[in-house]
Amino acid sequence: MLTDWRVAVMAAIFCTGVLLTCIETNAQSMSKEIASRVEIYAIPSLTISDQQFLTRDANGKPVTVAGEFRIAQGSGRLPVVVMMHGSSGVGPSIEPWAHQFNAMGISTFVIDGFSGRGLTAVGPNQALLGRLNLIIDIYRSLEILAKHPRVDPNRIVLMGFSRGGQAALYASLDRFNKLWNRSGVQFAGYIPFYPDCSTTYATDTEVAARPIRIFHGTPDDYNPVASCKRYVARLQEAKRDVVLTEYPDSQHGFDSGLLGLSTVAVSTNAQTARNCHLKEGEGGQLMNADTQAPFTYKDPCIELNPHVGGNPATAMEARKAVSDFLQALFKLE
Numbered sequence: 001m002l003t004d005w006r007v008a009v010m011a012a013i014f015c016t017g018v019l020l021t022c023i024e025t026n027a028q029s030m031s032k033e034i035a036s037r038v039e040i041y042a043i044p045s046l047t048i049s050d051q052q053f054l055t056r057d058a059n060g061k062p063v064t065v066a067g068e069f070r071i072a073q074g075s076g077r078l079p080v081v082v083m084m085h086g087s088s089g090v091g092p093s094i095e096p097w098a099h100q101f102n103a104m105g106i107s108t109f110v111i112d113g114f115s116g117r118g119l120t121a122v123g124p125n126q127a128l129l130g131r132l133n134l135i136i137d138i139y140r141s142l143e144i145l146a147k148h149p150r151v152d153p154n155r156i157v158l159m160g161f162s163r164g165g166q167a168a169l170y171a172s173l174d175r176f177n178k179l180w181n182r183s184g185v186q187f188a189g190y191i192p193f194y195p196d197c198s199t200t201y202a203t204d205t206e207v208a209a210r211p212i213r214i215f216h217g218t219p220d221d222y223n224p225v226a227s228c229k230r231y232v233a234r235l236q237e238a239k240r241d242v243v244l245t246e247y248p249d250s251q252h253g254f255d256s257g258l259l260g261l262s263t264v265a266v267s268t269n270a271q272t273a274r275n276c277h278l279k280e281g282e283g284g285q286l287m288n289a290d291t292q293a294p295f296t297y298k299d300p301c302i303e304l305n306p307h308v309g310g311n312p313a314t315a316m317e318a319r320k321a322v323s324d325f326l327q328a329l330f331k332l333e
Contacts, residue, residue: 030073031103032072032073032102032103032104032105033099033100033102033103034073034102035070035071035072035073035102035107035108036071036072036073036074037070037071038068038069038070038071039068039069039071040066040067040068040069041066041067041068041069041141041144042064042065042066043064043065043066043067043111043137043140043141043144044062044063044064044140045062045063045064045065045113045116045133045136045137045140046058046060046061046062046063046133046136047060047061047063047117047129047130047133048060048061048130048133048136049130050130050131050132050284050286051283051284051285051286052130052284053130053132053133053135053136053179053180053284054132054201054280054284055283055284056179056180063116063117064116065111065112065113065114065115065116065117065137065140066111066112066115066116067109067110067111067112067141067144068108068109068110068112069107069108069109069145069148070098070102070107070108070109070110071107071150072101072102072104072105072106072107072108073102073105074105076150077149077150077151077152077153078105078106078107078150078151078152078155079105079106079107079152079155079156079157079188079326079330079332080106080107080108080109080145080151080152080155080156080157081097081101081106081107081108081109081156081157081158081159081191081326082108082109082111082138082141082142082145082156082157082158082159082187083097083098083108083109083110083111083159083160083161083164084111084113084134084137084138084158084159084160084161084164084165084167084168085110085111085112085113085114085160085161085163085164086160086161086162086163086164086165086253087121087122087123087126087162087163087270088121088123089112089114089115089119089120089121090110090112090114092256092259093161093253093255093256093258093259093310094110094161095259096258096259096319097159097255097258097319098110100319100323101326104323104326104327104332105332106326106330106332107150107151109141109145111134111137111138111141113133113134113137113164114129117129122163123267123269123270123271124269124270124271125271125297126163126271126273126297127296127297131163131166131167131196132167132170134160134163134164134167135167135170135171135176135180136180138158138167138168138171139171139177139180139181139182139183142156142181142183142185142187143182143183145183146183146184146185153185154185154188155188155329155330156185156187156188157187157188157189157190157191157326157329157330158171158187158189158190158191159190159191159192159193159322160191160192160193160195161193161194161253161255162193162194162195162196162222162223162252162253163196165192165193165194165195165196165214165223166192166195166196166197166223168190168191168192168195169190169192169195169197169212169214170199170201170204171187171190172187172190172207172208172210172212173201173203173204173206173207173208174203174206174207174208175201175202175203175204175206177208186208186210187208187210188210188329188330189210189211189212189213189325189326189329190208190210190211190212190213191212191213191214191215191322191325192212192213192214192215193214193215193216193255193318194215194216194217194220194222194223194252194253194254195214195216195223195228196223196227196273197223197227197228197230197231197232198223198224198227198273198276198277198278199278199279199280199286200231200277200278200279200280200289201279201280202280204231204234205234205235205237205238205240206238207235207240207242209241210241211241211242211243211325211329212235212240212241212242212243213242213243213245213321213322213325214228214232214242214243214244214245215245215247215318215321215322216228216244216245216246216247217246217247217248217249217250217251217252217254217311217314218246218247218248218249218250219248219249219250219251219307220250220251220252220306221251221252221272221274221306221307222252222267222270222272222274222306222307222308223252223272224274225244225246227277228244229244232244245318245321247311247314247317247318249311249314250311250314251264251307251308251309251311252306252307252308252309253308253309253310254309254310254311254314254315254318255310255314255315255318255319256309256310256315257310257311257312257313257314257315257316258310258312258315258316258319259310260310260312261309261310261312262309262310262311262312263309263310264307264308264309265307265308265309266305266306266307266308267305267306267307267308268305269304269305270304270305270306270308271297271302271303271304272302272303272304272306273297273299273301273302273303274301274302274303274306275301275303276288276295276299276301276302277289277290278295281294288301
């Protein structure tokens with residue numbers, strides 16, 4: 001009886017060893033774009049007005065947003081790209097980016113700033129959430145990543161799309177980092193895709209001494225590139241490391257072309273501040289720079305129904321440019 005028991009145990013140990021060996025072998029043969037591990041994080045954050053953000057008033061509504069951390073295959077501390085979604089929340093166009101970065105040996109952290117706030121989209125009504133809230137989510141995510149044993153805290157890049165691209169752009173401001181970033185580290189670079197650059201903040205040319213790479217489409221009528229050109233010109237005059245790459249034939253959301261999408265459609269009732277030029281006024285109040293009146297989303301400069309659509313050729317070109325940038329920045333082999 002005892003012998004049978006010992007045989008059973010030895011058999012179980014043998015089978016377990018074989019199973020683990022098989023798993024390890026399969027892991028070694030997995031496609032590089034498959035993450036070796038996925039972790040889901042609850043991120044304590046806040047919902048506040050833009051004015052509260054600008055005045056460091058944290059007396060808002062505590063919320064918990066979420067982050068999906070995909071750890072790339074490899075060992076030790078790896079570089080990470082943090083991704084922030086746009087006005088429609090985390091959509092399918094983020095997926096090919098995550099796979100591309102994971103294939104390069106770069107982990108990804110995708111933030112969902114909407115679900116925890118009871119939102120799915122804010123495109124039809126941008127007033128549902130102050131735009132600067134996503135920057136708080138970004139900095140809170142950075143706190144988590146900076147302490148993670150599989151993350152190189154000196155090689156974390158921030159990437160965002162549309163509303164998230166705007167957050168990625170302005171998260172570079174020294175002032176905002178001092179107000180809200182408690183992680184003890186800074187992003188190694190910033191990659192905003194088709195952001196809204198129409199707001200002028202106090203001291204907004206004082207940005208982190210890190211590269212900023214903006215990607216935009218010339219015919220974009222949701223977040224027109226003209227405002228980004230003006231901001232980039234001011235940043236370059238201040239000797240900041242910023243480059244705007246402009247695609248002459250690509251509408252808003254052109255990187256959905258990575259999914260094979262090439263149809264340009266009118267986004268019904270999507271709300272865009274197309275002709276608004278905003279500036280930070282006294283006490284953190286956002287003002288319409290043309291009328292000098294406090295800005296609201298009922299302002300006459302708001303327009304509806306912009307064009308949105310993918311461009312596979314541009315998307316592939318942008319993907320290569322981003323990959324080359326990260327390859328050099330992270331010193332990947």
